[in-house]
Amino acid sequence: MLKLGIIGTNWITQQFIDAAQASGAWQLTTVYSRQLARAKEFAATNQVAETFDDLEQFFSQGSFDAVYIASPNSLHFEQAKLALQYEKHVIVEKPAVANPAEFAQLDACLAAHPNCLLFEAARQVHEVNFKRVKDQIAKMTQIQGATLTYMKYSSRYDAVLAGKTPNIFSLDFAGGALQDLGVYLVYDAVGWFGLPVKETYVPTLTRTNVDGKGIAILNYPNFTITLNVGKTSNSFLPSEINGLRDAIVMNNPAELAQVAYHDVTGQVKTIGVQPDANPMLAEARDFAAVINDPTGHKTDYQNWRQLSRDVNQLLFNLRQSGHIYFNDAERQLSAK
Known part of the structure; x- marks a missing residue:
């Protein structure tokens, strides 16, 4: 053990x-x-x-x-x-x-x-429903885009409104909505579709100069993915991956508790399973x-490391696009 x-x-x-x-x-x-x-x-x-x-x-x-x-x-x-x-x-x-x-x-x-x-x-990458979504995407004739939303009001935002700066809303502690809830959405996008050719982030800044919420646009050669992320309000909208006449619908792209496929005839099929009681x-x-057994699982490990590397790069690129810098080195890099 x-x-x-x-x-x-x-x-x-x-x-x-x-x-x-x-x-x-x-x-x-x-x-x-x-x-x-x-x-x-x-x-x-x-x-x-x-x-x-x-x-x-x-x-x-x-x-x-x-x-x-x-x-x-x-x-x-x-x-x-x-x-x-x-x-x-x-x-x-x-x-x-x-x-x-x-x-x-x-x-x-x-x-x-x-x-x-x-x-x-990155827990959802290891869950069955994450893989079920990826498998279904591969079966769809054409992907035309996706909208993924994860907005959940943080109790720590109350402290921000009261004039304080909790860690998750502090630049010094690498906080903000994108670096918190947004990581789930970026893992979904990169894990299911790979890296975009262009990315843009439009943040809504809090008093502490981190993004309390924001919209990320990921441009791929033939479609666009929109990520809606926030810690200063709640959203109860489902998330979708759109094909030609079919779609994958998720209750929450981070939790992936309910995942359904709407086929071209309008029939709805549940493709997800009941998640574990403990999501980790x-x-x-x-x-x-x-x-x-590192040798027997070498490919899995290498794939997870590369996915983590790609997610890290995309998060950084999005922050640079939104002019959110955690230190002077990041700011100087953006100025080049």
Whole structure:
């Protein structure tokens, strides 16, 4: 059984721990938090004894094989790099890193530590319904476009309205709607259709200068995909992939709980399955399978890494298009 260490003690970390343990392949052994009291509290809830509030000690002394990183976006890069340097496998929440320069540095670090693996926790890619949609797209005579919507009001936006700057709405922490909910939509678009030939992002900025919502236009040679993303309002619209007279309709392109195919005669067929109760179960199983047998799952791992690389590049390009920069280096790159 693989031993798991975690960075981050929020709800998504707990969800991954529950999925990992439900898979039968993982055992939580080690908890890190900047506040030792919080680490101990979270560890006690999960019946774990080993806790740290020093990151170097966590990696050098912790008894785990792989680390799951669910810290604020801007911290992912340095924590993942440090994990690899200590010969730990890495599972990092999306977005894995902020830009292609950081992605390239992690690639170099992986090359220097060939026994280590790094996964971006893009959970829907590992789910059955994501693959069912891709299979159905391949059967359609012609794709004419798609509209994918994921807009969900964030309770942390209340803090923004109150004059505060929570991490997910902060440029310093690589926040914003595109870097949060938008990652799901970009993974869908790239996973199902590949990279576009041109991309444009029109953001609606909040008081903190991150995008609270926005519209991304992805231009492909023969069709266009529109991504509607937001954390400052709710949308209950379904999402569609349009063929000639047929279409795929999804209740939510991130959750993919309900997926149906409307054929050319108007008949509707459910092509999705009932999702797992824990949406992170499929990825927990897949990551364990690759770590336990990297040779047998080499192609899967390489495909996931390339998809992650492409998503990272597209997210960066969209932010550049929308003039959203997390640091001076990104701003200077845009000016060239």
